[in-house]
Amino acid sequence: MSDVRVQNFTISLDGFGTGAGQAADAPFGHAGERLHEWMFATRFWHEMGGARGGSLGADHAFAAMHGTGIGAEIMGAGKFGPPGWQDDLDYKGAWGPNPPFHTPVFVLTHRPRPSIEMEGGTTFHFLDASPAEALNAAREAAGGQDIRLGGGPSVVRDFLIEGLVDHMHVVQVPLLLGRGVRLWDGLESLEEAYDIEAVSTPSGVTHLTFTAKRR
C-alpha cells in the first residue's frame, strides 16, 4: 500500500502555515516568501527553476524528498488559487502552463469542474470529497506510488485528524506571523500516533519528521 506523505510543509514558530490576506500576488498572505527562504537556498529549488547552484546540505536533503516516489498530489482549494478562483472558469492554477507536480493533482473544492491537462504531466482533477474519498481517488491514479498531501494547513489538519497521514515533514522557521492559518489546532496527543524527530540546521530552521507508528 502506498503512503500518504507531507513534504516541505513550512510553518512559523507560532504554527502558521500561511499568513493572513491570501491573494493572487500573495499566496501565503502577509507571510510573503519569508516562510520558504530556507528552501530557495537549496539545490532542489534551483534545479526546479532550471538554474544551477544552491546548497547541498541538510535543508536540500529534506527538500529533495518532495517528488521522490510520488504518484499523485492532493491539495486544498486555497493552494490551487487565490480566494474566488472558482468564479473564473478559465483559471488553471497558480503555477503557469507547466506546474511543478508532473502527476495527477486532486484539488479539493466544493465547486468541482472538469479536469485540466497541463504540460509536463500534471493533470488537475477537482473533487468535492471527504479526505478518505479523495485519498481513494488519488491512490487509484498514483499507480502504486505515494500520495503527497500538498496543503494548505487546514487540509493537512483534516487528514491528520482522520489518521490518514503516514509521513509528515514539517519545517519550522524562526518567524512569528501572529495571524493566518495554524497547522496544529485541534491535534491534541498527535504524538501518540507518530515517532517524531527534530533536526535543526545551520540555516536556522528545524525539520520535524513524523512517522506513523502503526505500520
Place this chain on the structure above:
Amino acid sequence: MSDVRVQNFTISLDGFGTGAGQAADAPFGHAGERLHEWMFATRFWHEMGGARGGSLGADHAFAAMHGTGIGAEIMGAGKFGPPGWQDDLDYKGAWGPNPPFHTPVFVLTHRPRPSIEMEGGTTFHFLDASPAEALNAAREAAGGQDIRLGGGPSVVRDFLIEGLVDHMHVVQVPLLLGRGVRLWDGLESLEEAYDIEAVSTPSGVTHLTFTAKRR
C-alpha cells in the same frame, strides 16, 4: 545594567507553556510532567534534588544556566500556586519550605500580601504592578545580577510585548497539548528584535535561544 532572562521555558509543539486545568496536584494542568521530562533527565535537575547522576549533554548545559548570575525572579500568580491560592492567607507557594530560587522572588498578583521569607535565601514579595514596575523592584533587589522571568506563559508574553526581555531560552517538546495557555499569541514579528538560534538535541527537544538585538 543587568539582563532580563527567560530560562528553561518549555512549550509543546503547538506552543502551550501550560496545559488546561491547573490545580494544586497539577501545576501544568493536563500536561502533567510531560513538558519537563527533558529536564528531569539532566544532572542539573538531579543536583537540584540532592541526587547524583543525570546527563551532562546539551540539555544539561542549557538547563544549568537557570540560576547562573541570577539575583531575583519575577513570576506570575499562576506559577506561585493553583487557582484560588490568594484566598489562603497561609499559602507559601508550591515548593515547600526551601524553594529552589534562593533569591528574592516577585510574584505578580492583583491581591498582594506581606512578604514571606523562606529557607535557603528565597523571599517572596507580592506586587500588583506593571511589567516595568515589577522589573524596577526586581532590579533593585538583584544587586546588579540578572533577573529571571520565571513564567507562566502570559507573564513572559507581557514582558516580550513591552520589549523588556534580553535573553530567552525556550524548549520545544514534541507533544501536542491542544489546550492551555499559549506562549506565542500576539507576538507577530518578534523575530525582528532578536537573534534566534535553534538546536535540536538527541532527547528530541529543540532549544530556541533569543538574544535581543539592541544591545
